[in-house]
Amino acid sequence: MKSVESAKYKEIKMTExxxxxxxxxxxxxxDGKSTLIGRLLYDTGSLTTDKLEAIERNSxxxxxxxxxxxxxxxxxxAEREQGITIDVAHIYFNTDKTNFIVADTPGHVEYTRNxxxxxxxxxxxxxxxxxxxxxxxxxxxxFFISNLLRLSHVVxxxxxxxxxxxxxxxxxxxxxxxxxxxxKSDFQSEQITFIPISALKGENVSEKSxxxxxYIGNTLLDHLEVLEPQxxxxxxxxxxxxxxxxxxxTEAYHDFRGFAGKVYGGSLKKGDLITVLPSLTESKIKSIHxxxxxxxxAIPGSSVTITLEDEVNVSRGDTIVKTNDLPQSExxxxxxxxxxxxxxxxxxxxYTLQHGVNRVLAKVESIQARIHTxxxxxxxxxxxxLNDIGKVSFRxxxxxxxxSYKQNKSTGSFILIDEGSFDTVSVGFIN
Numbered sequence: 001m002k003s004v005e006s007a008k009y010k011e012i013k014m015t016e017x018x019x020x021x022x023x024x025x026x027x028x029x030x031d032g033k034s035t036l037i038g039r040l041l042y043d044t045g046s047l048t049t050d051k052l053e054a055i056e057r058n059s060x061x062x063x064x065x066x067x068x069x070x071x072x073x074x075x076x077x078a079e080r081e082q083g084i085t086i087d088v089a090h091i092y093f094n095t096d097k098t099n100f101i102v103a104d105t106p107g108h109v110e111y112t113r114n115x116x117x118x119x120x121x122x123x124x125x126x127x128x129x130x131x132x133x134x135x136x137x138x139x140x141x142x143f144f145i146s147n148l149l150r151l152s153h154v155v156x157x158x159x160x161x162x163x164x165x166x167x168x169x170x171x172x173x174x175x176x177x178x179x180x181x182x183x184k185s186d187f188q189s190e191q192i193t194f195i196p197i198s199a200l201k202g203e204n205v206s207e208k209s210x211x212x213x214x215y216i217g218n219t220l221l222d223h224l225e226v227l228e229p230q231x232x233x234x235x236x237x238x239x240x241x242x243x244x245x246x247x248x249x250t251e252a253y254h255d256f257r258g259f260a261g262k263v264y265g266g267s268l269k270k271g272d273l274i275t276v277l278p279s280l281t282e283s284k285i286k287s288i289h290x291x292x293x294x295x296x297x298a299i300p301g302s303s304v305t306i307t308l309e310d311e312v313n314v315s316r317g318d319t320i321v322k323t324n325d326l327p328q329s330e331x332x333x334x335x336x337x338x339x340x341x342x343x344x345x346x347x348x349x350x351y352t353l354q355h356g357v358n359r360v361l362a363k364v365e366s367i368q369a370r371i372h373t374x375x376x377x378x379x380x381x382x383x384x385x386l387n388d389i390g391k392v393s394f395r396x397x398x399x400x401x402x403x404s405y406k407q408n409k410s411t412g413s414f415i416l417i418d419e420g421s422f423d424t425v426s427v428g429f430i431n
Contacts, residue, residue, distance in 0.1 A: 018094065019229055024103045024119035024151070026142035027128030032159045036128065036199035037091055037104055040221065043206035046093035098225050112373070112387040113340035115145055116427060120413075123232035124224070125151045131164045131196075135177040140374040143178075147187045148336065148389070148429065150406060152232055155193050157220060161212065162198040168214045171196045184375040195220050229301070236408045237327070238266035238300075240320040241356045246305055258289060258305040259314050264410040265403075266322075268306070269297045273323040276314050277401045282323055283310040317357045319401060319411070327401045327411055334393045335414070335428040336371070336405075337384065343418065344383040345392070345426060351416040353396065353428075361397035362416065368393070384426075391431075405429035 027033040038055070041047045047055075089104040105118035119125060125146040129139055146154050156178055164170045175194045182192055195204060196215050203209035206221040218226070246258040268274075272285045288295040289305040298304045306320065314320070321327065339345055345364060353362035368391040369378035384390045405412030416426040 019098045019227075020101070021098055021124060021224060021227055021229065021232070022101045022103070022122045023124045023126060023224070024105055024115075024122035024146075025126045025128065026105055026115055026119070026145070027159075028130065028133070028136060028138040031128040031130045032199045033104060033128055036126075036157065036159065036197070036205070036220075037102055039199045039202060039205050040100075040102075041091070041093050043202065043221065044093050044095055095221070095225060100224070112141065112145070112389070113338060113427075115142070116149070116338045117340065119145060119149050119151065120427070122149075122151060123229070124153045124155065124227065126155045126157055126220075128157050128159045129174055129178070131158050131160045131170055131174065134174050135181065137374060139178070140181060143181055143185070144373040144375060147185050147190070148338075150187065150409065152189060153191045153193070153227065155195060155220065155223065158194065158196045159199055161196045161203065162201050166196075166198075166203075166209070166211045168212075171215075181375070193217075193223060195223065230299075235300075236265040237325045237403065238268050238322055239264045239327070239403070239408055239411050240268060240298075240306065241410065242314055242316055242318045242320065243357070244316060245314065256307070257311075258307045259320065260303070260305045261320075262303045263298045263300050265300055265408045267297050267299050268320075268322075270295075274308070274320050275323045275326060276312060277319045277321060277327070278329075278399070279313065279318070281312045281314075283308040283312050285309075319356070327403045327408075329399045329401050331396045331399045332365070332393065333396065333400070333402065334368075334391070334431045336431060337390060337392050337416070337426040337428040339384045339386055339388045339390075339426050341418070341423055341425040342386045343423075343425060344385050345416075346383045350419065351425060352419055353394065353400075353414050353416055355400045355402065355414045356411070358400065359417075360400060362394045365393045365395045367391070392428075402430055404431060 025033045091102040093100050103118040105115040127142050158174050197204040204219050240261050242259045242261050244260040275282050286307045286309045288298050349364045351362050352359050370381040370390045403411045412430045414428045415424050418425050
């Protein structure tokens, strides 16, 4: 994966009092995703001097009378030659209030897997629509994937309004068409925001457009800045997968034994009764540490070290949960998967299923259907090919402790690994 990183961003400490918002972008060919991201980098002063000079130089060489901001993100030679996005780029920029990480994902149907993987760690999706073309087939696909990944906030950016003379009626027609698409979604808590923009001209990106004075909402950047990470976090059962067991064995911490990891879903507090999975051993949280500080509570998304009151056996790969809120434990699971490998998935195939840091053997028991990403339904199939999304049942060599993906993204997702090549074959979301 390529990364466009400004000098300004390199000075940022992620522990500063800035919010962190993670965004995935999606759009069809020539909808202007790369131009929009380049514009955001430019407007926030996040382009290095040499990058800006290169954009100016290349724009002149191509005969443009404007700055081609797409050059700020299209890093592969093939991307620059064809004017399309192929790889997933992670791009960083910031304002005084917020740090942003943008996963610039491809929009082509043949790169569906790239969009799924790029958006899997995001909190917000920006779906671009060309004002001249309106809602098209790939718009359906991009919205379907944002639903599949349970992205709670979607911004529909109606771009290239300059090419339709900033006509409000064009914008309202696209908004109406997209709302018909939203009605087909089963993700009722998803928030949709519509913003008319011109990424090329900078209209309604970081500054209000006088040419679209009929639009009374925020600019795109202002809207992103008012989002709060806690409002974008999933709210569900507390899950704490143990990443590392900390035993300093120093004179000051000779008997210290802590368990480091990241909190998902809900909060954990000092004194909570907990159960360690898979052993089902019970104990109580003695303390919660964040570097030198001791906390009373660890909120979702925080990386902390937890100590327990009892000397119980806890290892990397175990999960700490509240005793009165256990996940499911089964040797069979049903999931929605996206095929990310050219090798088709068929009934009877055997893989290694990685769930968190744990790995178990998995056999494909059945393939119920291939799902149409235009919300038109499903069809029967005996295999799933590259970029297909389908419903699959698996039999596992031993039980895993999980939640559905709708309840908890961390414990409801997995990947399948080919036992021979060790390639990732599929990404899965437990039903």
